[in-house]
Amino acid sequence: MLGKINDPKVSTVTAEQLLYGPNPGSDRLREEIAKLLNRHFNPKVLLSKENICVGNGCGPLLNLCGEVLFDHGDAVLVPGPYYGGFEADIKYGSRVYTIPVPHCEGDCLKVDEAALEKALKNANKPVKGIIIANPNNPFGRCYSAEQLLLFCNFAKSHGLIVICDEIYGLSTWKDITEQHIEEGKTIEDYHCHCSSCQSYKDAPRIESGMDGKQSKFTSIFSLDLPDPENTHGLWGFSKDFCLNGLRIGVTISYSKTVMAAMQKICFLTCIPTNIDNILVNILSDQKWTDHFIINNNRKLLKNYTHLTNSLNAHHIPYVQGDSGFFIYIDLHQAGLNEFDLWMKLLEGGIYISPSQAFFSEDKESERNWFRICFAVEQDELDLSLDRIYKVIDTLKQKKIEI
Template identity: 30%
Template structure:
């Protein structure tokens, strides 16, 4: 379904006999007639399932089922997520690279509104050569159904073949969730132009009570009746352990897609991006304990709410402008443009970098706006710290 040439070629390669080692399924007790593999260079005598090569080790077989239960709980999809539709890799970052490779040719574009998390340029571009094409908006415009007008303009003017729209929901760095009507408008836009819709939902459970009654609750793209809006084979959701479980070092990510051809194309390059069996074992144990997940999520949301309220109260007191309506993620998007050095001989971006250096000299670091936005002077402040550390950082 609309794969890149190289993605389609890899699917064909995957089907070549003997190209990939067949997995040993023999067990003297559980499966005495199973296949004995003399093809995998692994010291089986000393190897446990949790540190083996085997993608079909018992825990690996359980992980998609456990992930489906968890994702059905938090994403509340219109149709239940089938474990068969979950593809496991070592991180959402790797999955972004895999999607870029399999959906687009080098120098093709992926369309995204801006401000946005700037490192997508690396995630989708370093290996696959795919470029981010930006539909620049204000923070307010980005969450309105009218944002598709900016998408249409960028699609027409970019001079590149656009293969997908990337949606970040909850949003990084603005910290908001997309309204239902905006999600529907973006899905219709993608269907109109036959574009893939990639919804990065890694902060799905990091939604909290910010104290703002107007804040929009989180809605997964999968909770919509997609059949009325877009070909479901064009919709792909990214999720992982790094944010919701504070476990970036575990390196475990999930792609949810009904597109079987895309899953096959990802499988063909999984050897470069596969999750370790140790991570799979740990991730499976966590997701199979939904009582723990519920308890952890509740505590995380409570602490995020407290840190957000502390941060915004200081910003309000000091008269520092920031994007209101946040209720998700780890960040507040703040306007430090009034504090930029005087406009003189240095460029606007270097004025921003000079302010960033002043902050570092004072013992505190924030990502300058060039990481996220065309506008000068906007910085992302990550507040997910211990309270004493957060207070000290805000004071600095």
């Protein structure tokens, strides 16, 4: 990506790019984004530039959705544990409150109607929407099409708005790598084969208590939506294009009313004209873009196998992943409460987010889980894992001594 961006044909600034650009993104950029999403997300109704509003990241755009779609003091249901940023993104500015909805036992991404009904009934604020992250953060996997439809049908029957954050939608590394296996290779060739992985390769995986069933990524826009006017999406360049510092996100909607409102107030979130131009130059090179996506997903798969081989060998249960940058690991074996364990990990020189950062339920089975981000260089990952194992081993040793 760095090589591409530093190519003078991609990033040279012209006089025009020193001027104000259109607030929702240039026509060319919105057209290129629509083309990209049409190629990869398989929308039931093809997207066009009219369905796209560009802004400075999905976080700020969720705030914008909060302003446009809800009133201050409203609430939204969010299947939990959920990406903690949702709370800040929709509450700090637009004053919309998140209400976690617990998943079914044994499956982190299964949420039944009873749980949604209960959350709705017990809410102490008017509930107006549902927010979903698919592929999911922190679980690193995807909701099934049936589950997405359950959310959408539930929303329709209660007059709720659905916002589906698909920011990891082009980082569905298991699927994308499997679909692009080069001639003469098998999927195993894309796994990590470093010397430690060779030595770990026979270690079995310990099942986690919330594994459930894995599903392929389904973009919400590829479904036969029960209420398309009230179903909106987010996507962005931070994750799938490794460009989080450039701050670019996208709101996607088929609703003309919502798009008109977004376009009126998006002067608060618009991106710089030269960044708009760089993105157009990248995306219009379709061959390069699609190759980049495949290559990036191969790297993610390789790191995932590197990480899970090590976790298997060290007997740490985790939720099996297939998308995104994260893996959710179970550290109950350390024998400390989550906060104290988190402190010990920090003292041991390691920051991994505890379940409470994702608003997990306050019960034994949901706490003591931690999220590892594996979209880093392998030597950094190895150093971090060594530190985690050292902290856990020391705690276990102390328990034996007591």
